[in-house]
Structures are given as structure tokens and as C-alpha cells.
Amino acid sequence: MFSLRTARRCASTVSRIRKYSTVPEAPTDPGEYCRQLVRKHDYESFLISKFWPPHLQDGYFAIKAFSNELAMVQDNVSLPTIGAVRMQFWRDAVRDIYDDRPPRHPVAIALHRATQTASLPPYHLKRIVDARDEELQTTSYPTSDALVAHAESVSSSVLYLLLALRGLSSAEDLAHAASHLGTAQTLATLLWSLPHHVAQRRLPIPLDICARHGVKQEEVFREGGGAVGIDAAVFDFAVLANDHLLTARDVFKGGKVPGVAVPVFLAGVPVASFLEQLERVNFDGFARSLAMRDWRLTWQIWSGYYRRVF
Template structure:
């Protein structure tokens, strides 16, 4: 089985030229017969730069927490590591924004665990901390961690089901053991347990118990996971198009089959986005999002923006401009909010 050992053990990211992160391809298909060793990977450093993600502020110890309120800490974490969500926050009702940042910071914190630990055992200890934290929050005894404290305050004013938080933790824990996916179905299941579940929490935050909105949010979460700037393309797609991992590292966008694999993967993401839109049409909403739910579905705008730019780049996932922030995104968010469409 072909493995990306750096991704498995150190979670390093592949950068191009001026440290702009490219797609991280974890091609772990058993269909491939070549094993890429660390030495082989480093031999190609003239074409790529490896860096380990810097530690975030929240990894420096508990003393740092005393300088920030839990809400300010969560807001700062989201602004630094999930800027699109930070932009979307401005469209939430002011009284709900602190809770929004708490939920998003929780998601960011768990997503970054693999990048901030040296081995999966330490990562599992982090995940167990959050399982215990969720129980403590439910019992009114949150640990002295800014995100946990912020979530506790949010749960006092909104019904945030603990099982949603636990589902996210379990999915991220499983990801520590298997960071790559063999099939689209397994990646879809992971996306539903992470990105989609975050949207379920936001629906609960805004007290929107609608099955139509929940189903649409499920597809939207999958589309978001599939279209992140750092993608994990399932082995069934890479094997189908004959993508070879060593060739990807050696020649980048010129590797055989890589463009076709990216195209197929992006098409799946776009299909989920279209399905979410169609569900609003089928339910008599005329394709428009109900006003109270608009902030939640604005998360589709960065996804659609990225897929559109990827298409303009002829599905070249190594195009550096794809990793830059699009100056038009804030305007696109405002337009989507005004039209109640995504």
C-alpha cells in the first residue's frame, strides 16, 4: 500500500514556491504498488517546501488563557485559522455571535489536533480531554479552557445537543488513525460527522428545527469538506485515473491523471452544493433561504467561490492563486445575504 509517511506521522504540508499551501494529496490506495519513503520525498524538495504548521496560541499552556476572555479567544482563533467563517460571523445576530465563535473555535481546535501533535497517541489524549469537557459542560462543570468556557456560556442560552459535539470528536479521533479515505462514501461520512454536524449545531443555536434545512445543511457540509484548499482525494478516484503519488510530488500538475482526478472530485462537491439548493426549491421555498437561516447557509458562498476559481484554473490544484484570499468574497457574501440565495 502506498503511504505518505510524513502526513501519517508528522502531518506536514506541501507548499509551493512562496509558502502558499497546495493541495495535500494523501493517496493511500492499496491499488498503488510504490511506497514513498521519507528519503524519496525529501529528494524532491527542489520542487516543494515542507513546513510544519506553527503552534497556535492555544497550545502554549493554560497561563495564556488568563489574558483573554473566552469569547475573545474563540473569536481570535477563528479569525486566524478560518477566515471565511470569521467573515460569515458578521451576518449572525449580535447576541448569537459569541456562541457562533465558540462552536467554530471548537471545530477549528479539533481539526488542528493532527497538526499540533507528534503522534496519534497524544492526539487521542486531546480527544479524550474534549470528550470529558463535553460531559463537564453538560453537567455545568466546564474545564478551565477558553473554548470549553465559551461553549458552556453558549449552552446556557441555546439548546446545543451534546451528542453533536461528541460526534465531531469521534470523527476527528478516527481521522488520527486513518487520515486518508479509500472511497467517496467514507469521506462523505466523515464530512457529515464534522462539517455538517457543525451546521446542525448552528441550526440549534438559531433555534431552527427544520428537516429540510437540516438535510440541505448536510449536503452543504459535505461540499465544504470536499472543496477545502487542502483536499484528501479518495483512493478510488486516484486509482481510476492512474494517479501516481511519486509523480505528483515530482511533476506537480503535470502528473498523469491528476487533472482528471481533481475534476471528478470537484464535481462531486459541486453536486452536493446543487442538491442543497434544489432541496430549498422542492420544499416550496422558491430557492430562497428563510431569513433566520441565511447566516448558516452563507457558508456555501466560500465553497462556491473556491469551486468557481478551481474551474477557471482548469482544475489545476497547484495553482498558487487558489490559496490566496479572494477580495470579492466579502461582496459575494453580502449579495448572497441580500438575495437569500447561495
């Protein structure tokens, strides 16, 4: 039989699971909920939204809000089991969205509306959920290839969905560019958030890169930017991100992105901007200036849109 202490512990766990598996009361405007969520947690994407056609902006924000909801799970739960419950909620939500019975969650409702106006493959949504679920159990990646595969599953899948929103899902060259751009996007995001991950005792730089420069996890957790070899490892990681960015650009053979696809590929502008900032601080991934938003980014996005480059 359960002891009173065990019963209380189970009740506490159930309570926490309910807390993280219940959904917010659906607002009168799920689109506005998604817009504000992206504005708060993904400001670069919010800036890019201005260059999407008005009739597609709700779908854009729904996809981006879905991505952000899942990305934040790792930091918003205290137990892996609670995170697993939240992931299962979204796995079920994707199924129910395509069965025309979305749960009463504003992001799910907004996504369902998007599927009514565009052909969004459910595969990509499921792939994002599965990758974020695996991420809950991951504190580091053994190889660069393993991390690239993860990046493809999360950020590249979002770009595939955005291509579908623009009616471009059958364009293989655009999908190839999106694959590499999404990878570069994930790697740059991990570099930008390196101090945060280290504070949580996670090392986003793949272990093969760390081993190449004699970087030891425990020393990084203890010393941060003072750890032996960390700047050299950051440099190699940044080179990997930049290689994927350049490969995405090479798809267009040095030319311009097709006009209809430009809003999708503007996601590369913040990536390039951050990598330039990182180079200016000599690849010190713990430099405080990296946490500051680049005041030129709005202009860079505007310029990228009108020049059709990223």
C-alpha cells in the first residue's frame, strides 16, 4: 500500500502535470495571441512578419508560435515527465487539428485556421514535436552531424511549413536552401544562447568540436568563457553555421531569391547579423554585447527584402 508521503508526492506530480498540460483559455482572437507570443519571444521573426502578405500573416504567426511554444518547454518545466506530457499534448493536438477538432488552445486554433487556407503537411509539425521531445533528454550532442540532424528537424521544418504557406512546397531548390538555412538558424541560436545553456548545465557545442580543442564540460560549467579552448570551439561552431548559411545562398547562384519566397528566406538576415556580431567580439560566446539586440537589424531586414537577398 502507498504511504501518506507517497500519496502526497503522487498528488503533487499529478498537479504539476495538470498545470503544464492544461491550456490557456482560448482568447477571442487566437491570431493576436500568436502575434504577441512571437513578439515577446522571437522578436526577429516579429520584424520579418511585416514583409509577409497581410492575408498570410495569421498563418505565419501560427507556425512561429507553435515553434516557440515547443522550444520553450525545455526551460519551462522542472521535470522531464512534465515536459513529456506537454509534448504529448502537442502530438495529440496536431492529430486533432487535421481531424478538424483542435483543442482549445489559441495556438492550436490558429494552426487549424491556417490549415484551412493552405496545404500545411502535418509531417513537419509532427517532426518538430518529436525533435523537441528528444531534446528534453539531451544535454549535449556527441557529433556535429547529430546536431545538424536535430536542427533540420526543428528550424528547417518551420521553413518548410512557411514555404507551404506560400504555396511553394513543391519547389525542390527552395526546400534545399531552406534545409541549410534552418540548420544555420539553429546553430546561431544555440551560440547566442550559450551562456544560458551553460548556466543550465547544458553544452550546445557538439562534443567532437569540444574534444578537438580540449574543452571539458565541467570546466565550461564552472568557468564559462574562461574555460580552456572554449573560444576556439565557438569559432569552429560559428564556421559550421556560416557554412550552412553560405550553402543556402549558393542555391540561388549568387542571384536574387524569387520574389514570392523572399519573406521565408528573410530568416537568414538575423543569422548573418549575429555571426557578424560574434566575429566582432573575436568569437567570445560569453560577451555581454551579444545579448543586446543589433539596432541595425530592422534596416537589414528591410534591405534584404527589397534587394531579395539574405
